Amino acid sequence: MEPYVIVGNGVAAVSAVEAIRARGDRTPIVILTDQECAFYSRPSLYYIMLGRIQWEDAWGRPDWWYEANDVDLRCSTAVTKIDPDRHTVQIENKTDIGYSKLLLAVGTQGRVLPWADQHLRGIVTLNTLLDVVGISELLSTASRAVVAGGGLTSIELVESCRHWGVETTFVMRGDRFLDKQLDHDEAEMIHSRLRAGGTDVRTNEEIAEVQGRVGRVRCATLREAGEEIFCEMAGCTVGVVPNSDLVKQAGGETDRGIVTDDQMLTTLPDIYAAGDVVQVRGSDGKPTRSEMLWYVAGDMGRVAGGNMAGGDERYRRRVFLNVSEFCGLDFCGVGSIVPGQPEVEETIIRDEERGSIRFVTLDGVLIGACFLGDIRLADIARGLIAKGARPRDLHSDHPLRLLLERGSP
Numbered sequence: 001m002e003p004y005v006i007v008g009n010g011v012a013a014v015s016a017v018e019a020i021r022a023r024g025d026r027t028p029i030v031i032l033t034d035q036e037c038a039f040y041s042r043p044s045l046y047y048i049m050l051g052r053i054q055w056e057d058a059w060g061r062p063d064w065w066y067e068a069n070d071v072d073l074r075c076s077t078a079v080t081k082i083d084p085d086r087h088t089v090q091i092e093n094k095t096d097i098g099y100s101k102l103l104l105a106v107g108t109q110g111r112v113l114p115w116a117d118q119h120l121r122g123i124v125t126l127n128t129l130l131d132v133v134g135i136s137e138l139l140s141t142a143s144r145a146v147v148a149g150g151g152l153t154s155i156e157l158v159e160s161c162r163h164w165g166v167e168t169t170f171v172m173r174g175d176r177f178l179d180k181q182l183d184h185d186e187a188e189m190i191h192s193r194l195r196a197g198g199t200d201v202r203t204n205e206e207i208a209e210v211q212g213r214v215g216r217v218r219c220a221t222l223r224e225a226g227e228e229i230f231c232e233m234a235g236c237t238v239g240v241v242p243n244s245d246l247v248k249q250a251g252g253e254t255d256r257g258i259v260t261d262d263q264m265l266t267t268l269p270d271i272y273a274a275g276d277v278v279q280v281r282g283s284d285g286k287p288t289r290s291e292m293l294w295y296v297a298g299d300m301g302r303v304a305g306g307n308m309a310g311g312d313e314r315y316r317r318r319v320f321l322n323v324s325e326f327c328g329l330d331f332c333g334v335g336s337i338v339p340g341q342p343e344v345e346e347t348i349i350r351d352e353e354r355g356s357i358r359f360v361t362l363d364g365v366l367i368g369a370c371f372l373g374d375i376r377l378a379d380i381a382r383g384l385i386a387k388g389a390r391p392r393d394l395h396s397d398h399p400l401r402l403l404l405e406r407g408s409p
């Protein structure tokens with residue numbers, strides 16, 4: 001019998017394996033991954049760069065896991081083509097591997113901007129363990145860096161530079177950090193903490209060009225200010241591109257990512273997809289936006305694996321939850337917190353020192369909550385959002401009601 005083939009070795013892939021085996025399906029599984037090593041946690045990469053954990057602590061499963069689950073793991077093996085009619089995938093050396101069912105859990109890659117010759121040593125993205133090895137090596141000798149981008153990966157790289165004592169210019173196109181989640185005042189709390197820690201924060205700005213000398217980054221030019229910043233590292237953390245080409249070339253439906261139904265089935269027979277690479281079709285028939293979060297990729301992998309093993313499972317989006325930590329503040333965004341949404345009401349509880357909490361309601365119903373500093377109520381808020389609760393109907397000693405009445409974080 002042909003095996004199940006899984007392309008990719010991230011959280012979506014291992015969750016699929018566990019779901020297949022949990023249903024008692026013993027079909028052999030082959031994992032093909034261009035990754036050079038076993039499964040690790042990408043959210044841990046930040047803590048490796050900060051020196052808070054060792055890279056060994058980032059392994060997502062123990063060594064025996066692959067054998068115990070009868071998985072033939074083939075690392076450093078990139079899949080270059082899929083043939084849905086013949087039920088085969090092709091790897092780099094042109095060998096064909098047959099499958100009975102195929103799962104594409106191929107994730108994304110960091111978007112690289114055309115600043116300069118990408119082979120210059122010192123132009124970096126932050127996506128993989130290998131990236132972290134390269135960045136740590138650079139930061140151990142560099143004195144100055146620029147980081148472009150305004151998202152969580154960007155600030156992780158900026159904070160890592162600070163940890164290594166590297167002077168850093170943080171360049172973002174928009175008017176503030178994390179502009180889809182933080183309002184102006186919340187973002188300003190972060191900007192002022194970054195500046196206090198010595199980071200040069202530039203908003204409404206971008207890098208126009210990076211110049212090199214003898215194969216190494218030498219300076220970056222800012223478009224608006226026209227200023228040249230001498231640096232040894234230029235970090236490009238401006239978003240990711242889903243690895244959807246395998247499906248596109250095979251004639252399956254793609255949008256930005258691979259389009260699937262809610263059972264994680266692509267438009268190609270016996271081919272499933274899961275994780276960051278996927279856009280699940282919504283009830284209106286249109287592909288929804290990818291959330292690109294760890295727990296989401298795991299949820300999708302479990303549904304895909306369960307269905308490969310004969311189940312009838314459907315992916316249900318949970319209330320959005322994004323946790324991070326930067327500038328000495330914990331952050332958690334829950335539900336719908338995009339600033340400036342029409343018709344919503346916001347209740348803001350803020351203290352410059354201790355942080356900020358913003359509750360978003362629509363017609364009195366809680367739809368979002370943004371925590372900076374104290375995130376202890378984030379999970380409770382998530383439960384209330386899922387239930388469609390109204391803060392004003394909560395009983396008088398509910399912690400969220402007490403917080404709203406107290407009016408300070």
Ligand SMILES: Cc1cc2nc3c(=O)[nH]c(=O)nc-3n(C[C@H](O)[C@H](O)[C@H](O)COP(=O)(O)OP(=O)(O)OC[C@H]3O[C@@H](n4cnc5c(N)ncnc54)[C@H](O)[C@@H]3O)c2cc1C
Pocket residue numbers: 007008009010011012013032033034035042043044045046077078079080105106107108126127128153156243274275276277292293294295297322323324
């Ligand atoms: C630095 C960083 C920090 C993050 N922090 C957080 C966080 O705090 N919280 C959170 O929720 N999420 C976080 N994320 C996002 C989270 O890591 C992703 O949502 C999750 O890893 C996606 O898992 P995946 O299995 O879909 O894909 P990935 O983990 O990207 O795995 C994709 C796999 O596919 C393989 N592959 C790709 N193309 C091919 C090919 N052609 N042939 C063979 N193999 C291929 C790759 O080698 C890899 O093994 C972070 C991501 C990064 C990079």
